Amino acid sequence: MHGLSWLDIGLMGAYFGLVTIIGIASARAVSTQGDFYVGGRRLGKFLTIMMSFGVGTSNTHPILVSGAVYKLGMPGIWYSWLYMLFMPAQWVLEPLIRRLRIYTTADYFELRYSKGLGPCFSLSAMFNIGIMIGTMLIGMGQIVEGITAGGLTSDVVIVLAAVVIVLYGTAGGLLAAALTDVLQGFLVILLSFMLLPPMFNAVGGLEGLHAALPAERFSLAMPRGGDPSQSIGVFAIFMLFINGVMGSLIEPQAQTKQASKDEWTLRIGVLIGTFLKRLCTVAWALVGLCAVVIWPSLDNAETCFGLATREYLPSGFSGLMIAAMMAAAMSTCDALMVSGSAIFSRNLYARYIHKSATDRHYLTVARCVGVLLVGAGLIIAFWLGSVIEAVELWWKVTAFIGPTLLLGMFFRRGNSWGAWACVIVSATVWALTQYDVIVSSADLRWDTVWYQAALYLPAGIAAYFMVSLLTLPENGAKLDRFFARLNTPVGEEEALIATG
Numbered sequence: 001m002h003g004l005s006w007l008d009i010g011l012m013g014a015y016f017g018l019v020t021i022i023g024i025a026s027a028r029a030v031s032t033q034g035d036f037y038v039g040g041r042r043l044g045k046f047l048t049i050m051m052s053f054g055v056g057t058s059n060t061h062p063i064l065v066s067g068a069v070y071k072l073g074m075p076g077i078w079y080s081w082l083y084m085l086f087m088p089a090q091w092v093l094e095p096l097i098r099r100l101r102i103y104t105t106a107d108y109f110e111l112r113y114s115k116g117l118g119p120c121f122s123l124s125a126m127f128n129i130g131i132m133i134g135t136m137l138i139g140m141g142q143i144v145e146g147i148t149a150g151g152l153t154s155d156v157v158i159v160l161a162a163v164v165i166v167l168y169g170t171a172g173g174l175l176a177a178a179l180t181d182v183l184q185g186f187l188v189i190l191l192s193f194m195l196l197p198p199m200f201n202a203v204g205g206l207e208g209l210h211a212a213l214p215a216e217r218f219s220l221a222m223p224r225g226g227d228p229s230q231s232i233g234v235f236a237i238f239m240l241f242i243n244g245v246m247g248s249l250i251e252p253q254a255q256t257k258q259a260s261k262d263e264w265t266l267r268i269g270v271l272i273g274t275f276l277k278r279l280c281t282v283a284w285a286l287v288g289l290c291a292v293v294i295w296p297s298l299d300n301a302e303t304c305f306g307l308a309t310r311e312y313l314p315s316g317f318s319g320l321m322i323a324a325m326m327a328a329a330m331s332t333c334d335a336l337m338v339s340g341s342a343i344f345s346r347n348l349y350a351r352y353i354h355k356s357a358t359d360r361h362y363l364t365v366a367r368c369v370g371v372l373l374v375g376a377g378l379i380i381a382f383w384l385g386s387v388i389e390a391v392e393l394w395w396k397v398t399a400f401i402g403p404t405l406l407l408g409m410f411f412r413r414g415n416s417w418g419a420w421a422c423v424i425v426s427a428t429v430w431a432l433t434q435y436d437v438i439v440s441s442a443d444l445r446w447d448t449v450w451y452q453a454a455l456y457l458p459a460g461i462a463a464y465f466m467v468s469l470l471t472l473p474e475n476g477a478k479l480d481r482f483f484a485r486l487n488t489p490v491g492e493e494e495a496l497i498a499t500g
Contacts, residue, residue: 007315007319009319010319060135060136060138060139060391061080061277061280061281061284062143062192062280062284062287062305062325063139063142063143063302063305063306064079064080064302064391065077065079065080065281065284065285065288066284066285066287066288066291066301066302066304066305066308067288067301067302067304067305068288068301069284069285069287069288069289070288070289070291070292070298070301070304071301072232073213073216073217073218073219073289074217074218074219074220074285074289075219075220075221075232075233075236075237076232076285076288077220077281077282077285078220078232078236078237078240079240079391080277080278080281080284081278081281082237082240082241082243082244083244083248083274084274084278085241085244086241086244086245086248087270087271087274089245090248090270090271090274091267091270091271093249093406093409094266094267094270095263095266095267095489095490096409096486097249098263098266098490099263099485099486099487099488099489099490100482100485100486101485101490101493103342103346104339104342104343104346104347105121105125105250105339105343105405106118106121106122106125106343106346106347107346107347108405108408109121109404109405109419110347111478111481111482111485112408112474112482113404113408113415113416113419113474114416114474116416116420117404117416117419117420118347118351119347119348119352120420120423121250121401122343122344122347122348124397124401125339125340125343126340126343126344126373127397128394128397128398129336129337129339129340129373129377130373130376130377130380131377131380131393131394132332132336132377132394133165133333133336133337133373133374133376133377133378133380133381134376134377134378134379134380134381135380135381135391135394136332136333136377137158137161137162137377137378137381138154138158138381139325140157140158140161140325141153141154141155141157141158141161141381142154142300142302142303142306143305143306143309143321143322143325144157144306144322144325145157145303145306147306147309147310147318147321147322148310155382158378158381158382159378162374162375162377162378162381165333165337165374166370166371166374187320187323187324189276189279189280191309191313191317191320191321191324192280192283192284192287193283194313194317195283195287195308195309195312195313196283196286196287196290198312198313199286199287199290199291199294199308199312200290202290202294202312203290203293203294208293209289209290209293212292212293213289213292213293217289217292218289221233221234221237232450235450235454236448236450239449239450239451239453239454240395240449240450240453242453242457243395243396243399243449243450243453243457244395245402245406246398246399246402246403246406246457247394247395247398247399247402248398248402249402249405249406250398250401250402250405262490262491263489263490284305287304287305287308288301288304288305290308291304291305291307291308295307309321333374333377336373337370337373337374338366338370340369340370340373341365341366341367341368341369341370341373342366344365344366344369345362345363345365345366345369346362349362349365350362392449395449395453396430396449396452396453396456399426399453399456399457400422400423400426400427400430400456400460401422401423403422403426403457403460403461403464404418404419404422404423404464407422407461407464407465409486411465411468412479412483413468413469413473414464414465414468414474415468415471415472415473415474416474417467417468417471418463418464418465418466418467418468418469418471419464420467421460421463421464421466421467422460422461422463422464423460424463425456425459425460425462425463426456426457426459426460426463427456429452429455429456429459429460430452430455430456433451433452433455433456434452484496484499
């Protein structure tokens with residue numbers, strides 16, 4: 001049926017039946033905004049690990065990494081590994097953000113800067129979430145179309161996936177996403193590595209790969225030369241890392257870290273969850289290398305993971321792979337829905353439209369907004385480009401605003417004017433490079449993400465410091481409240497209450 005065996009369909013049905021039960025059970029535990037947005041702040045180490053792995057591992061990542069490695073060789077793995085270099089900073093920064101006791105990333109800007117920056121971030125976050133959900137729907141369509149050899153078209157799968165995500169995410173909120181991450185995490189790890197033995201056998205093992213591919217395909221930093229947009233060298237890796245540092249904390253789904261019950265749970269969960277993803281990344285990269293040898297002339301490199309699943313997993317496991325990828329999309333999109341609906345209901349609706357409604361009213365609004373966000377993602381999915389291009393767009397948009405969060409935590413003199421200057425200057429410099437106002441050369445492609453980051457990040461950060469120092473500081477009482485939260489560990493809330 002549509003390129004799937006009855007065993008595939010049976011295993012998919014059993015999996016989704018189990019996931020439905022989890023969603024219904026999770027919905028019963030959701031009665032307040034805190035339950036829906038941050039799981040009641042009660043996630044322990046295991047659920048935090050799986051949440052960190054699952055939210056950071058959507059169905060697009062196998063496509064992204066295998067497709068990038070197919071095109072660029074092993075340097076393509078840095079499209080995922082760039083965040084691994086950020087782990088020492090995460091160990092310090094994530095608990096600090098948890099100390100703010102906020103529901104959404106937009107709450108940070110309300111606490112630290114003037115109200116005008118909060119709505120700005122809220123609107124940009126909603127836009128970004130629509131793009132991210134759309135990209136994941138595209139990824140789901142590409143995987144299933146590849147597995148079924150066109151038996152199920154990408155367009156059909158995108159619509160079906162959107163419906164499932166809406167039904168699941170609006171019911172259970174963040175807790176449902178965390179529990180789904182447990183299932184999909186184990187499945188993604190298992191099935192990703194199951195692809196390698198038969199694919200290695202098909203290409204003659206590592207010796208066969210080395211005999212078939214040039215040596216630079218195996219280098220983690222491709223030597224400079226040729227088209228700079230197709231060569232990931234040390235400079236590109238460094239700039240991807242710096243850009244990732246600035247952007248990762250500001251991504252809308254970063255608020256899921258608020259669900260951990262304490263700081264050590266958060267630290268351990270993020271550390272192990274991030275390592276689990278990098279483990280899977282190695283498997284996805286090797287799938288991409290093998291695919292170059294097996295299918296050397298693919299028109300779309302991003303289909304290689306789905307083709308590998310169809311050709312090299314036993315009957316029934318293709319269905320499990322579809323289920324695992326759907327679960328990955330569900331968990332990440334659920335987290336995005338929760339993040340986006342929280343941002344809208346708390347930072348826009350409750351502040352500017354209806355200021356004194358009940359908790360249940362805001363929860364209803366949040367669920368409705370979640371549906372609209374998936375609808376926006378569905379529309380975007382039908383015109384958006386490749387997964388790689390979409391991910392690069394995420395990196396850029398988040399990095400425009402990211403420095404304002406990071407610098408605001410350590411530079412007390414930073415103010416709203418400086419934050420606005422950072423965002424505006426970064427976006428302007430990016431536009432100048434993106435639309436060829438700054439002309440590329442044979443050696444420097446200014447429309448390539450790492451060269452763009454080398455311009456817009458320093459320009460934005462410099463604007464933040466200069467404008468902040470040349471304008472009036474933020475209200476002293478406002479800053480005192482912000483830094484009091486930032487310096488009070490989770491579990492010592494009595495100190496905050498005592499000071500009002």
